[in-house]
Amino acid sequence: MLKNSSNYKLTECGTDEAGRGCLAGPVVAAAVILPKRFKHVLLNDSKIVTRENRMVLKKIIEKKALQYSVSFVDNFKIDEINILNASILAMHFCIDDLKIIPEHILVDGNRFKPYKNIPHLCVIQGDGKFLNIAAASILAKTYRDEYMEKIHEEYPMYNWKQNKGYPTLEHRAAIEKYGVTKYHRMSFKLLPEQLYASPGTAEKAVPTLHSSRFTRRMHEER
Template identity: 80%
Template structure:
């Protein structure tokens, strides 16, 4: 079972993002503060959970958390500032919007920029080690997946309800055949020809 948090005494939020490697759609981040005594055997990195379990855990996290927030940064900002900076911006926004100001920030991954004067710690694969990061990963993914399923109805040929904007062969083939949409990240290598040029 994952550890609740890194600090035993400080009020700590975990933060994580979803959609960093996608060709279309926003990057979405969440921040979650869990009660110190909170335990759950199912919560884990969102990528290893079934969709049905993520949905159940989303509701549980939102009910039990001391505070949570989810933030979207769209593809236009991603193209302007790059995906790393957009991911950090989304995490900052989610922390800013928490109802309670945390005393420490636990970040999934190895890159982050200081948020105000609050100390932080980056943890590689933290969503598989700490409950508060894993909870944030679940919220970020479920909110982003729901958004991609919604915009799929607008542009069904890209099959975003299934691939969620990730670079599947089917998604790339649809871009080649139908072109791009207002949701595509134009700074990313979208077509097979572009990928071949980088080999």
Template identity: 70%
Template sequence: MLLKRHLKNCEYECGTDEAGRGCIAGPVTAAAVILPESFKNKILRDSKKLSLKNRSSLREIVENESSTYGVSHIFMETIDEINILNASILAMHKSIEQLKVLPEHIIVDGNRFKPFNNIPHECIIKGDDKYLSIAAASILAKTYRDEYMEKIHEEFPMYNWKQNKGYPTKEHREAIRKFGITKYHRKSFRLLPEQLELNFNSIPHQTIP
């Protein structure tokens, strides 16, 4: 299924999406992409519906063939301070700021956004499976975030972030129960079902001071 090239008939329409909103560890990551009119791809769609191999190859295609793109991480301390929704929107804004061309219009995956530089925008539910630029942004956001989680996995392998990418799997929650939290965990999230009955202040050096 070929996705639509744009929503508005303009040369510089930007698609933006985020990854990691539902995680309990690691950053929330967003990307913004402007694609040229000539761009076509038969397999590009929502990154969650693609294999690792396809995501990797599509990342290279998007980076090489897009008119411009930006990627931004918003880290745990900021997520805890301003909440995950605001952090997700902030990540999108910061990725748009990196674009070499000012967008004429912004299309956003999901239903929440805040105006950016008075540029018209539209939120689109499941937009990453409808529009090429949002799908391209979803590819970049997911692959860049996965890459980050695989990197910090080496520092704390007991949480298996290489596999779960920071999502609250049973294995991840059991590791928190056993080892406590790290500087990469989102302290404002419900990390364990019983609202973290363990005392974070008593956890050894891994805990954020």
């Protein structure tokens, strides 16, 4: 059974990301502060929750959370600073945007950079251990999936509505056939031999989310 918190006595947020291993699209992070006694039978690591239940949980979390925030860091920023730093940056953006300042941060995984003077704890597979991290994983996953389904309409040949930008055989085959798009991460190994060639039928790479090459989206309690 997932714990409500790490037994920290003060206000605690959980944070997680989605999309680290993808060849295309942004990395998306979320931060969530849950009520002290919040529980839900469906809430768990987003990777083991069905798509239908993730969408149910998304609405519940958005309604019940004391605060939540979702941030996107796009593929250009990922290429500039690497995926680990981009993931941590997205988490920091989320915490920045919380209207309630947390006094403790629970982070999924084993790597994080200190955020201001707030103590934090990294937890390997934390999205399967703590409800606030699990809630963050649900929001990060659902918001990123919705975004990938949207840009699929621009480039349906990559089937992002299905693979969400992950390195499936189908996705790699499409890169080999059509080249790269403005959403692909050029610092990643897109094909067995690194693809440096110009895009094929796809558009040339240009910034897509924001002129500063990243965007933040914050969603407060309704």
